[in-house]
Amino acid sequence: MVFQELKGKVAVITGGSMGIGSAIAKRFAEEGMKVVINYHSHPEAAQELVELLKETGGEGIAVQADVSSEADVQKLVDTAVEHFGGIDVWVNNAGMENKHNTHELPLEDWKRVIDVNLTGVFIGAKAALNYFVTNNKKGNIINTSSVHEQIPWPTFAHYAASKGGVKLFTETVAMEYAARDIRVNSIGPGAINTPINAKKFADPKQLEATTSMVPMQRIGDPSEVAAAAAWLASDESSYVTGITLFVDGGMTLYPAFQDGKG
Numbered sequence: 001m002v003f004q005e006l007k008g009k010v011a012v013i014t015g016g017s018m019g020i021g022s023a024i025a026k027r028f029a030e031e032g033m034k035v036v037i038n039y040h041s042h043p044e045a046a047q048e049l050v051e052l053l054k055e056t057g058g059e060g061i062a063v064q065a066d067v068s069s070e071a072d073v074q075k076l077v078d079t080a081v082e083h084f085g086g087i088d089v090w091v092n093n094a095g096m097e098n099k100h101n102t103h104e105l106p107l108e109d110w111k112r113v114i115d116v117n118l119t120g121v122f123i124g125a126k127a128a129l130n131y132f133v134t135n136n137k138k139g140n141i142i143n144t145s146s147v148h149e150q151i152p153w154p155t156f157a158h159y160a161a162s163k164g165g166v167k168l169f170t171e172t173v174a175m176e177y178a179a180r181d182i183r184v185n186s187i188g189p190g191a192i193n194t195p196i197n198a199k200k201f202a203d204p205k206q207l208e209a210t211t212s213m214v215p216m217q218r219i220g221d222p223s224e225v226a227a228a229a230a231w232l233a234s235d236e237s238s239y240v241t242g243i244t245l246f247v248d249g250g251m252t253l254y255p256a257f258q259d260g261k262g
């Protein structure tokens with residue numbers, strides 16, 4: 001436990017059963033928090049995580065929901081309130097990506113990625129804001145964005161567009177609710193060792209292609225992203241709102257300029 005004041009606080013984490021989301025759930029539980037773990041299609045993974053949290057002395061509950069549905073997301077709010085007595089921190093983490101040349105990108109894929117990555121962040125933030133405002137509580141919202149809110153990513157135009165949207169959404173909502181002591185921040189992970197990337201990083205060539213774009217020359221661990229989430233959730237970041245905290249080993253630093261090239 002690093003951030004004492006997090007003990008007993010309640011967090012909702014969308015896309016919480018795998019990858020960065022499950023790392024955040026584990027870290028929050030280590031901090032003594034109670035976590036509502038939202039999953040979309042892997043109940044076993046979510047249930048396993050709940051058991052794991054129990055073993056480590058934490059508390060969690062798994063709830064199925066599609067983040068692009070307001071009715072589903074309301075279930076997350078209701079579960080947090082009924083089981084844990086309220087909400088302190090809301091993490092909009094659910095995300096997806098797929099690769100297509102833009103001239104061939106199926107409209108369906110475009111819509112789904114925008115629905116989950118951007119509309120899902122809006123729906124989650126709206127639900128959390130509504131809870132905080134109605135209950136006159138201070139609040140904390142953390143969005144999982146990406147280095148691709150800043151770095152263009154050919155063949156992932158829908159993904160990059162969604163994350164660019166998350167950036168300005170985060171900044172706008174942070175400003176709108178700052179006076180109520182509701183903080184809204186993003187985390188911008190770079191190349192992280194998660195299931196989304198498992199296939200890519202299992203191939204040594206692709207792994208090397210990625211690490212060559214990371215000044216720290218390695219991919220990141222989900223726990224390193226979770227550490228940023230814990231700090232943003234804590235009072236140690238009490239004067240921080242509207243930022244994207246990049247957790248990327250320097251990927252956003254224009255690594256092509258390494259060694260004075262340019």
Ligand code: BGC
Binds near residue numbers: 145148189191197210
């Ligand atoms: C993507 C990863 C990618 C990383 C760096 C992330 O947003 O989810 O697939 O490796 O950005 O490009």
